[in-house]
Amino acid sequence: MTEHVRVVVIGGGVVGCSALYHLAALGIKDALLLERDELTSGSTWHAAGNLPTFSTSWSILKLQKYSAALYRRLAASADDPINYHLTGSVRLAHTQSRMDEFRHVKSMAKANGLEYEILSPSELRERHPLIETHDLLGALWDPLDGDIDPSQLTQALAREARLAGATIRRHTRVTSLTQKPDSSWVVATDKGEIHCEIVVNAAGYRAGEIMKMVGRHLPLAVMSHQYLVTEDCDELIARGSARLPLLRDPDTSYYLRQERNGFILGPYEWKATPMWQDGMPDDFANQLWNDDFDRLESYIEDAMARVPALGRAGIKRGVNGPIPYSPDGNPYIGPEPGLRNFFHCNNFSFGITQAGGAGKALAEWVVHGAPEWDLWSLDRRRFGDYASSAYTVAKAVEVYQNEYASSFPYEEREAGRPLRTSPTYATLKAKGARFGARGGWERAVYFDLKGELPQEEKLSFRRESIWHGVVAQEVQAVRERVAVLDLPGFTKYELKGPGAAAHLDYLTCSKLPSLGRVSLAYALTPAGKLWSEFTITRLAEDHFYIISAAIAATHDMDLLSGTLPTGSPITVRDISADLGTLIIAGPRAREVMAQITTTDLSNAGFPWLTAREIATVAGNCYAMRVNYVGELGWELHAPVAMMQTLYDAVWQAGEAHGIRDFGLYAMDSLRVDKCYRGWKSDLESGYTPLEASLDRFVDVKKASFVGRDALLAEHARGPKFRFVPMLFEQDGEAEAPYCAQVFHGDTNVGLTTSGVWSHTLHKSVALAYVRTDLAVPGTVLEVEVLGTLRRATVQAEPLYDPKNERLRA
Known part of the structure; x- marks a missing residue:
């Protein structure tokens, strides 16, 4: 006989048990967790159990x-005995850049x-x-860092x-x-069949095996992570019950903490080792x-110099176990694209410290349709089909090597690239283009036309980039002459058929x-948040022809087709x-376009915000009179x-007009001048369109649309925040x-949300969400930038060309 439940969770590690607990807490009592072995038999049982709250x-x-x-709540219960040490932690800084990062994270944490x-x-x-x-x-x-027994934690969640x-x-x-056919699932096991409405894949490093059962590939690599446990140390014995705080040296890449009267030392070594590539x-x-301690030798030596007591304690044992990694090192939480009633909660490289929040978010996704927090950086849909096994392994190795590296703005890491390129890639590279990857696509970020810039970027949180000057020249070309940008990877959909308009309107x-x-x-979400x-x-x-961000391909296909x-x-x-x-953008864009097409490009013949098919010297294409930089184009x-x-045709036509290539960094500066929002930077599901000051794009008179009731209620009471541009009084660093x-x-x-x-x-600009009563032009506020409060004044948007005269030229 087939058993019937509402949700089946596959995997009995700390994440699976957290997901089960949170589902039950939200009212899904008929939830069943299936574990192929014992609870914690995957990565959970051998985890070090560190519990940082820190994140960039x-x-x-x-x-x-x-x-x-x-x-802390579970450990306080007599019914859930957990070996839990709330020791606090110290993260060491060898460089000014690391101190800058710490100052910023301290502000976010507060x-x-x-x-x-x-x-x-001292x-x-x-x-x-x-x-x-x-x-x-x-x-x-x-102060809230520490360590916990992973198995006891899992058992406590299971009990709850x-x-x-x-x-x-x-x-x-x-x-x-x-x-x-009704989108429910039959889960076959070695003990019989189970019929359920929803499946949750919480299978840890075996999550890819579960996906093969439904004919899908999951970008997942398994890395070998080692830590060593020492014998007792006299200095720790002498301290008695006073425990040392957990120590992390991110600039050297290891953690060191007390384990009873000894130490645990866990490096993230440069000789990162992927495992099981053949199955x-x-x-x-x-x-x-x-054990493979040869990989750890330099890290052990460094840690002994940092904490000499470590060098006087012999090694008792090593732990070398599997940890799953995605291409960016983050887990997968949320729906599988294009597959109804199937959710992920897996691939955690920091599963112990993230399991509680992950279970909460997963349960909210299942029950409410979306989590409380915007979790795009953890959403399974952030990767498309380009994330092959080879790409995933290359990126996983890179992430492991840089596990403790600073999260610098404008860092363009090289592993797995180039992957997807435009036909112009070689041409642009020969002209000095430096590239970054967006959604797997190589896009020019700036152009070193004279070949004078160092090959090595200067990574910093401050205004020290090697490209600052050339980006200024690219911006100048767009504002004063004409410039061209090849932008591969835009997500593009064709939506058609009887009822398509009504569907999109809803x-x-x-x-x-x-x-x-x-x-x-x-x-929007049903709660009226931006989606x-x-x-x-x-x-x-x-x-309809629909365009969205390169990284939004599977996310938006789910929305458009999944409903x-x-x-x-x-x-x-x-x-x-x-x-x-x-x-093609800039004051001379029309003159350049006129040389490649006979189409009437006048304001009467081709007004702003129109689109049509045109014939060019290169062939027919679709032309849209819009752009993201705020110029005629x-x-x-x-x-x-x-x-x-x-x-080639555009370039040849533009040479007489001083045409120049420009890249993404220039576009970012240009779009902030116009206060154009970026998806998942300025726009995310933590805010509503009214809070994002997008009132002009909201039709409250529409009879029906997703999120309408919530949005109308907010419209009546007024939003808590408003999105505004701000200009700093001083340039700062x-x-x-x-x-x-x-x-x-x-x-x-x-x-x-954006600072450029x-x-x-010639000013430092920030786009921000601020409390509604303060979102008034002329209001002087302070922004904490790398630990320093700097005065900034709220402005009306847009900052540049407020009447859009240049766009309409």
């Missing part, structure tokens, strides 16, 4: 803070209710008396899940997954690999464009691979095979980093 990511900081609070401290070397020695500090600038203190009504079945192996053994559970809170016109539109941003062109009554009923006459086709995009959407010829805190007096009143140097205004 706003969302992961929230997630880890929640985990720590949950574990906004989330976490009280970090910046320590001087204060560091007070917290950790066994440390040598002679070459350090300082350290960061996290059972008490809430959920069921756990050990030694039950999933053998196949079959989806029925995973079926019987690997509660097992380890042989999904967005904005008015749809009329025939031949272009408009921005926003899709997707589209540029929509109407080709016919029920025929269609079975048998719908509406079709959604991803045509991103068929078309490239060339941007067109986007040309052409067949990929035509892109090189089209680029750095732009506002992402999530810099905004203050009015001593009160935190908002945060920044405007090469047009």
Whole structure:
């Protein structure tokens, strides 16, 4: 007989048990967890159990803070005995850049209710008396860090899940997954079949095996991570019950903490070692690999010099076990793209400290349709089909090597590249283009036309980039003459069929464009939060050309097609691979365009925000009179095979007008001048369109759209925040980093989302969400930039060309 439950969770590690507990806590009592062996038999049982709240990511900081609070509550219960040490931690800083990072994270943490401290070397020695500090600038203190027994934590979560009504079945192996026409699932096991509504893949490093059962590839690599445990140390014995804080040296790349009266030392070594590339053994559970201490030698020596007591303690044993990695090192939480009722909660390289928050987010996704926090950086849909096994391994090695590296702005890491390129790639590279990868696509970020810049970028949180001057020249070309940008990788959809307009109208809170016109539109969550941003062109009554961000391909396809009923006459086709995009912008853009097409380009013949097919000397393409830089210009959407010829034609036509190539860094400066928002930087699901000051794109008179009730209620009471541009009174040495805190007096009143140097205004600019009563032009606030409060004044948007006269020229 087939068993029936609502949710099946596959995997009994700490993450799976957390997911089960949180599902039950949100009312899903008929949830069943299946574990092929014993609970914790994957990566959980051999984890070191460190519990940092620290993260350079706003969302992961929230997630880890929640985990720590949950574990403190569990550990306080007599029913859940857990070996948990709340020791605090110190992170060491050898460089000014690391101190800059610590100052910024301290500010973010405070906004989330976490009280970090910046320590001087002498204060560091007070917290950790066994440390040598002679070459350090300082350290960061996290008072809520510590360590926990992973197995006891898992058992506590399992117990809480059972008490809430959920069921756990050990030694039950999933053998196949079959989806029925109603989108429910049949989960076949070696103990019988289970029929459920929803499947959650929490299988850890075996998550890829689960995906093969449904014919999918999951970008996952398994890395070997080692730590060693020492024998007892006299200095620790002498301290009695007083435990040392956990120590991390991110500039050298290891953690060191007390384990009873000895130490645990865990490096993230440069000789990162991927495992099981030819297949995973079926019987690997509660097992380890042989030690390979040769990989760790230099890190051991460094740690012994930092804490000499370590060198006097012999090695008792080593732990060398598997840890799963995605291409960016973050886990997967949320829906599998294009597969209804299938969710991920797996691939955690820091599973112990993230499990609590991950279970919460997964349960909210299942029950409410979206988590409380914007978790795009953890969303399975952030990677497309380009993330092959080879790419994943290359990036996983790179991430492991840089596990403790600073999260510098504008860092372009090289592993796995180039992967996807435009036909013009070789041409642009020969002209001095330096590239960055976006959604797997190589895009020019700036051009070293004279070949004079160093090959090695200067990574910094301050205004020290080698490209600052050449980007200024690119901006000048766009503002004063004409410039061209090949922008491959835009996500492009064709949506058509009877009822297509009604479908799109319901999904967005904005008015749809009329025939031949272009408009921005926003899709919301049921709670009225921002979910997707589209540029929509109407080709016919029920025929639309839709553009979204390169990284949003699977995310937005899920939205556009996943809400269609079975048998719908509406079709959604991803045509991103068929078309490239060339941007021509600047006061002389019309003169350049006039040499490659006979189309009437006048304001009467081709007004702003219109689109049409045009004939060019290179062939027919689709032209849209829009751009992301705020100048007269067109986007040309052409067949990929035509892109090189089209680029050559534009360049030849523009030479007499001083045409120049420009890249993404210039575009970022240009778009902030116009206060154009970036998806998942300025726009995310933590805010509503009213808070994002997108009122002009919201049609509150529409009869029906997703999120309408929540949005109307907010419209009636007024939004809590408003999105505004701010100009700093002094240039300073750095732009506002992402999530810099905004203050009015001593009160935190908002945060920044974009900070750039405007090469047009010659000012440091920040875009920010601030409390509504303060979002008034002329209001003077303070922004905490790398630990320093700097005065900035709220401005009206846009900062440049407020009447859009240049766009309409």
